[in-house]
Amino acid sequence: MLNLNQVAQQITALGQHFYQEAQGRAAKLHLAGHYLAQAQGQDTEFSECLAAHENQLRFTPAWPATPLTERVTIPPAPVQHRVMATDGSQIAPSHHEIAFCYLINVGRVRLDYGSNIYPLLDSVAEVFYTQAEVYAAQAWGITPEEWMRHKRTQLEILQLVELALEKPVNVPTVLMLDGSLIHWAWETLPTMARQVLLEPILQAWGRLETAKIPIVGYLSACRSSETLNYLRLQACPYPLPRCQDHCPAPTRPPCQIFTGLQDPGLWSTQLSSGQRGPLWQSRARILVDYGQQRIFFCYFHVGSEVVRVEFPRWVAEDQTLLTQALSLTIAQVIKGYGYPVALAEAHNQAVVRSADRARFFALLERELIKAGLKQVAPSPKESRKRQSIA
Structure with missing residues (x-):
């Protein structure tokens, strides 16, 4: 049980700490x-410098694909359009349960x-x-x-592509995923x-490219610093950014x-509001x-916040598809009062609640007994946790 009296004594110091951090961020924003x-107008010079010394950097900057001065106001979405989204949840494997298995549940939404x-x-x-x-x-x-967790990410994408190609319609369409299309966690695998x-993901995206159906990754409260790294x-302070030579770990x-x-x-x-920045x-x-399915992104002011929207190369290179994807995205944000309706509903469809979990294991227990297993029960630790009086 949380002791709020102890917490209250620390809140004052916490508030002062975050106020000081906010002051520091304001100064850094001014400098940025x-x-x-x-940097505006030196895009080509910087890109050539990056190409020559990218392997010697200790940080990962993004490369501007359009001028840094670019600001594009996204037009309203057409009246008739389609939005699809998926999200996933799971029942994780546990050695304390009656069987060591796991379940992945992918919520699907199609809104016309x-x-x-x-x-x-x-x-x-x-x-x-x-x-x-x-x-x-x-x-x-x-x-x-x-x-x-990795399989869940994969299945979310594959289910979304299958949904899009199942019953295509000749109206502007966008597919939406909650989170990045860049699977950073897979770098170390x-x-x-x-x-x-x-x-399988890249093959599925290839099918979308053929069908000309754009897919985007929507990042709310994004914590990336790739453009700041640029x-x-x-x-x-050095003529050439050779970090390994000038600033070894x-x-x-100094940068x-x-x-x-x-x-x-x-x-x-x-x-x-309603503007996107450079690609x-x-x-x-x-x-x-990723091969030819490289990921591009832009920052997009959707009214409630500035979000990062990611898309494959073939979407970035097709201005019609890109504008279509962004106009339908901001329409979703407006309809959802700050967050896309399709993504919120996909989450609601995916979530596995405690009652769902209990029914899953009850069904599993019944089937195990029917199959002839004698001792079917969770571990004593798990049993005791479920009977806690706290």
Whole structure:
């Protein structure tokens, strides 16, 4: 039980601490705006410098794909359009339960506007229980719990693509995922594991490219600093940004001046509501495995906040598709009073509540007994936790 008397004594100091941090962020934002103004017009020079010395940097900057001065006001969405989204949840494997298995539940949403097509709101569940499935990645040193999270990410994307291609309609459409299309967590995985996860995704995106259906990753409260890292080149005191030569670890580099600041803070000072900023190409190491499906992004002021919107290369290079994707995205934010309706509903369809979990294990217990197993019960620890009087 939480002792609020103890907490209350620390709140005053906490408030002062965050006030001081806010003051520091304001000063860093002013400096970032100054460096952005200086960098405008030097995009080509900086890109050539990055291309020559990228492997020697200790940080990962994004590359501008359009001029830094670019500000584009996104037009309203057409009356008739379609939005689809997926999100996932799971029942994690536990050695304390009656069987070591896991379940992934993907919520699916299809919303058609300006037509008489009923919305689709459902979920697709899949149980993984065989040795080959549960311990699929053990040879790579990946735990079943970690592999389950990676599989959930993969299934969210694959289910979304299948939903989009199941019953296509000739109206402007966008597919939405909550979170990044850049799977940063997969960078450290063994090569074979990355291939198993990525190849089906890249093939699915290829099908979307053929069908000309854009897909976006929507990042609310984004904590990325890739564009700020680009501005660190302005702050480098050396003629060439060779970090490994001039600032070897653990030396603190003199260009590290934006600590505690994220990209949305900078772009909130640069964009008006309904505007997107320049397009950027991410240089995350994992994207080497993406081949032609490289990820681009922009910061987009949707009214309630500045969000990061990511999309594959073929969307970034098609202005019609890009504008379509962004206009439908902001329409979703407006309808959802600050957050896309489709993503919120996909989450609601995906979530596995405690009652769902209890019914799942009750069904599993019944089937195990029916199959002839005698001792079917959770561990004493799990049993005691469920009977706690606290």
